[in-house]
Amino acid sequence: MSTPPPLRVGLVGYGLAGSVFHAPLIAATGGMVLDTVVTANEERRRQARAEFPDVRLAASPDELWARADELDLVVVASPNKTHVPFATAALEAGLPVVVDKPVAGTAAEARALGALAAEKGLLLSVFQNRRWDSDFLTLRAVLESGELGGVRRFESRFERWRPLPKGGWRESGAPEEIGGLLYDLGSHVVDQALVLFGPAVRVYAEVDVRRPGAEADDDTFLAVTHAGGVRSHLYVSATAAQLGPRFRVLGERGGFVKYGLDPQEAALREGARPAAGEPWGVEPEALWGRIGAGESPVTGGGRPVPSLPGDYPAYYAAVASALREGTAPPVTAEQAAAALDVLEAARRSAREGVTVELA
Numbered sequence: 001m002s003t004p005p006p007l008r009v010g011l012v013g014y015g016l017a018g019s020v021f022h023a024p025l026i027a028a029t030g031g032m033v034l035d036t037v038v039t040a041n042e043e044r045r046r047q048a049r050a051e052f053p054d055v056r057l058a059a060s061p062d063e064l065w066a067r068a069d070e071l072d073l074v075v076v077a078s079p080n081k082t083h084v085p086f087a088t089a090a091l092e093a094g095l096p097v098v099v100d101k102p103v104a105g106t107a108a109e110a111r112a113l114g115a116l117a118a119e120k121g122l123l124l125s126v127f128q129n130r131r132w133d134s135d136f137l138t139l140r141a142v143l144e145s146g147e148l149g150g151v152r153r154f155e156s157r158f159e160r161w162r163p164l165p166k167g168g169w170r171e172s173g174a175p176e177e178i179g180g181l182l183y184d185l186g187s188h189v190v191d192q193a194l195v196l197f198g199p200a201v202r203v204y205a206e207v208d209v210r211r212p213g214a215e216a217d218d219d220t221f222l223a224v225t226h227a228g229g230v231r232s233h234l235y236v237s238a239t240a241a242q243l244g245p246r247f248r249v250l251g252e253r254g255g256f257v258k259y260g261l262d263p264q265e266a267a268l269r270e271g272a273r274p275a276a277g278e279p280w281g282v283e284p285e286a287l288w289g290r291i292g293a294g295e296s297p298v299t300g301g302g303r304p305v306p307s308l309p310g311d312y313p314a315y316y317a318a319v320a321s322a323l324r325e326g327t328a329p330p331v332t333a334e335q336a337a338a339a340l341d342v343l344e345a346a347r348r349s350a351r352e353g354v355t356v357e358l359a
Contacts, residue, residue, distance in 0.1 A: 007323060008035040010064045010071045010095075012086055013078035014044040017100045019051075020268050021129065021312070022077045027052065028274045029316040031324070035071060038064060038078075061086055065093040072323065073123075076100060079169050080178035084109050087124070091116050096123035096323060101187040103333065105178045107340035114333030123322050125329035126336040127315065130188045131195060133262035134283050134310035135246055142305060143196065147291060148251030154193060154232045155248040158185040158261075159240035165214045173215030180216030182207055182343060185236035190339045191331075193224060193232040199338065200224045204355045205346035210239045222346050247289070256305070257297045258289030264310045274313045281310025 009026050011018055014037050026034045036056040037048040045057050058064060064074060074090040075098045076083055084104050090097045097117070103126045104110040117124035130136060142148065165171050172179040182205075194200065202225035210219045219239045224232040235244070247258040264281045274280040285304070292302020318330035345356040 004031070004324070006031050006033040007072040007320060008033055008070065010036040010038065010058075010074045012038040012061050012064070012074065012076050012082075013100075014039040014041070014048050015077070015079075017127075018075075018077035019044070019047060020265070022075050022098075022100070022127070023048070023052065024268055024273050025312055025316050026075070028313055029320055030276070031320050032073075032316060036064060061089065064095075065089055068093040068095050071095060073098065073319070075127075077127075080105070080183070081169075081176050084113065087113055088116065091120050091122055091124070094120065094122070098125050098127055098319060100127045101191075101336070102178065102183050102340065102343070103336045104340065105183075107337040107344060110333055110337035110340055114337065117333065123319070123329055124333050125319060125322070126331045126333065128188070128191045128331045128336070129312050129315055130192060130262070131331070132311045132314050133264070134281050134307045135258050135260075135262055135289065136192055137308040137311065138289060138305060139247055139249065139256065139258065140196065141308060142256050142289075142291065143249070147254060148249060148256060149253035151197070151230050151249055151251045153250045154197060154230055155235075155245070155250075156189045156192060156232065157235040157237075157240075157244045157246055158189055159235060159237045159243045161241055161243070162218075162238040163211060165211055165218075171214065171216050171218075180207075180218070180220075181236040181238060182217050182220050182346060186220060186222070186234070186343055186346070187339060189234040189236060190222070190224070190342045191335070193226075193234060194335070194338055194342070197226040197228060197230040197232065199227045199358075200342050200345075201227050201358050202355060203342055203345035203349055203358065205349040207347065207350035220346075220350075222342070224342060254291055254293040255302075256289055256291050257302075258287075259297075260287040262310045264312050268312075279309070281312070283307040283310075 038058045040059045204223040206221045207217045208219045219237045222234040249256045288304040290297040290302035295301020
């Protein structure tokens with residue numbers, strides 16, 4: 001049987017998301033090739049060409065739509081406010097699309113994109129890469145083992161210590177930019193909570209702007225009640241001078257606590273690249289989580305749980321399978337919309353000082 005030609009990918013945007021996450025993961029995926037990078041920034045164009053000498057460069061996404069027959073997939077990794085218009089244009093041009101999170105500013109926009117993709121018979125998936133974090137994969141395995149018993153409370157923290165704003169659209173207070181941590185890191189922690197514990201029925205949130213000169217939320221807390229009864233307490237912050245546990249899960253028979261972030265982003269930022277047969281996403285033993293009851297993991301309580309390797313490459317492998325074999329996309333528009341339902345409810349809760357019920 002002959003090997004099919006590689007899937008040709010156009011990547012829109014070569015900032016943090018495009019250069020650190022998408023381009024390296026696309027290039028590492030068997031049966032995929034990074035065909036074109038879209039950026040008008042001369043420094044980023046030089047960077048893309050240096051890292052991928054054979055890549056084609058385009059200054060505008062319109063250049064991709066004009067030669068849609070030469071591509072098999074478009075990845076939208078540009079600023080948040082462009083996600084919906086660029087994804088819509090790609091689908092209208094007949095191209096399957098991967099969109100970085102958050103896919104849209106509202107759940108209604110996400111569902112409209114999903115409806116358009118279904119109408120066109122095209123793949124639409126959202127890059128919720130932290131479903132493939134080492135700690136999250138390990139936590140899923142712990143929950144599936146049943147060792148904790150029924151879960152009562154789930155705590156998830158994505159905290160940083162950045163006392164001075166960096167500026168840029170991610171920290172802009174302009175509503176059209178869809179900036180701030182609620183939609184940035186909140187997209188991750190909410191998605192993970194919904195994957196683990198199912199639909200949300202109630203949301204309470206505290207959304208604050210703490211740093212002098214900051215425009216968008218930089219210290220945010222969400223309390224989510226799931227239909228099954230689990231309560232998720234989710235924290236995202238740029239102002240955490242002491243970082244809490246990444247995960248703390250409390251069950252009827254025991255708890256699981258995990259400190260430290262998955263190593264894949266740091267590795268990608270430092271220029272490391274996943275390669276077949278080579279270790280990837282491996283955490284040091286010092287960062288393994290612990291299971292126990294009635295003791296603190298900080299003082300050695302409980303037993304260590306070896307961390308499963310993180311696996312960001314699995315996302316694009318699943319996208320390739322969906323395109324070639326018709327399997328389900330790794331993250332659907334409806335799943336992304338469900339997370340946006342929670343984020344919108346959180347924004348309303350914080351603004352009005354109320355707890356929001358979800359239908």
